[in-house]
Amino acid sequence: MKIEGQAALVTGGASGLGEATARELARLGAKVAVLDRNAELAAKVASEIGGVACVCDITDTDSVNAALDKAEAAHGTARILMNVAGIGSAKRIVGKDGNPAPLEDFVRVVNINLIGGYNMARLFAARCAKLPALDSGDEKGEKGVMLFTASVAAFDGQVGQQAYSASKGGLVGMTLPMARDLAQHAIRVCTVAPGLFATPLLLELPEAVQHSLAASIPFPPRLGKPSEFAELACHIVTNGHLNGEVIRLDGALRMAPR
Numbered sequence: 001m002k003i004e005g006q007a008a009l010v011t012g013g014a015s016g017l018g019e020a021t022a023r024e025l026a027r028l029g030a031k032v033a034v035l036d037r038n039a040e041l042a043a044k045v046a047s048e049i050g051g052v053a054c055v056c057d058i059t060d061t062d063s064v065n066a067a068l069d070k071a072e073a074a075h076g077t078a079r080i081l082m083n084v085a086g087i088g089s090a091k092r093i094v095g096k097d098g099n100p101a102p103l104e105d106f107v108r109v110v111n112i113n114l115i116g117g118y119n120m121a122r123l124f125a126a127r128c129a130k131l132p133a134l135d136s137g138d139e140k141g142e143k144g145v146m147l148f149t150a151s152v153a154a155f156d157g158q159v160g161q162q163a164y165s166a167s168k169g170g171l172v173g174m175t176l177p178m179a180r181d182l183a184q185h186a187i188r189v190c191t192v193a194p195g196l197f198a199t200p201l202l203l204e205l206p207e208a209v210q211h212s213l214a215a216s217i218p219f220p221p222r223l224g225k226p227s228e229f230a231e232l233a234c235h236i237v238t239n240g241h242l243n244g245e246v247i248r249l250d251g252a253l254r255m256a257p258r
């Protein structure tokens with residue numbers, strides 16, 4: 001699908017990988033809606049890229065529908081959904097004090113990363129499916145495309161990452177059945193599993209820790225750039241044969257147990 005002129009939604013578009021994706025989509029000519037629960041940063045990014053900020057919580061159906069209505073009023077119904085919003089977590093299942101990990105922590109992470117992603121996908125897909133198919137060139141017949149953002153922790157999660165890995169593994173597991181399901185509506189679904197990227201989360205760590213994380217990546221031995229994630233996200237949109245696939249973007253990194 002050609003990106004130019006399309007309406008696109010980016011969850012988590014106010015920061016990090018989502019922000020880079022929103023900026024790249026706008027650079028390539030998309031009309032971008034920045035969906036994020038951080039109102040201030042969403043407004044900043046949206047105004048810088050000529051897009052629209054739609055404040056929402058991806059786990060809350062009413063707030064997502066209101067955000068989709070706002071985006072649609074500004075740009076028309078979106079054919080592109082970049083699901084990038086997510087949170088991290090680290091909690092041992094049996095704490096140092098011998099107590100079990102609080103169940104609420106596990107529920108919170110799965111609720112945002114996995115159920116929030118599914119919620120966005122279903123609400124986007126129902127609207128996108130009603131659009132007419134594109135009717136030119138290689139894009140003939142296509143209606144839309146969406147991306148999920150998993151993590152290498154879906155495959156090699158570290159000590160304490162049960163909730164995070166479960167949530168990201170859920171996105172990985174959902175990718176193929178969703179692509180199969182949405183094939184009848186001509187909507188493609190892919191997932192990117194990033195390794196270690198230089199986003200606010202990692203850049204807040206002490207420099208020594210950043211260096212040792214970077215050195216653990218076989219090649220190139222540096223943190224991934226958000227722009228590299230954004231380039232892959234946009235390639236998934238333009239490459240009409242990519243569907244139902246999970247792509248690691250990690251410099252051949254395999255995380256150690258801790």
Ligand SMILES: NC(=O)c1ccc[n+]([C@@H]2O[C@H](COP(=O)([O-])OP(=O)(O)OC[C@H]3O[C@@H](n4cnc5c(N)ncnc54)[C@H](O)[C@@H]3O)[C@@H](O)[C@H]2O)c1
Nearest residue numbers: 012015016017036037038057058085086151194196197199
């Ligand atoms: N940075 C990395 O190295 C890395 C590696 C693997 C996977 N990831 C995944 O990439 C995604 C983006 O990570 P990042 O590093 O850019 O993080 P980030 O914290 O910079 O950005 C995440 C954005 O998501 C938003 N968000 C969180 N929960 C939300 C909710 N319920 N509703 C709406 N918006 C919400 C936040 O407000 C924030 O703007 C996450 O899903 C993360 O798990 C990141």
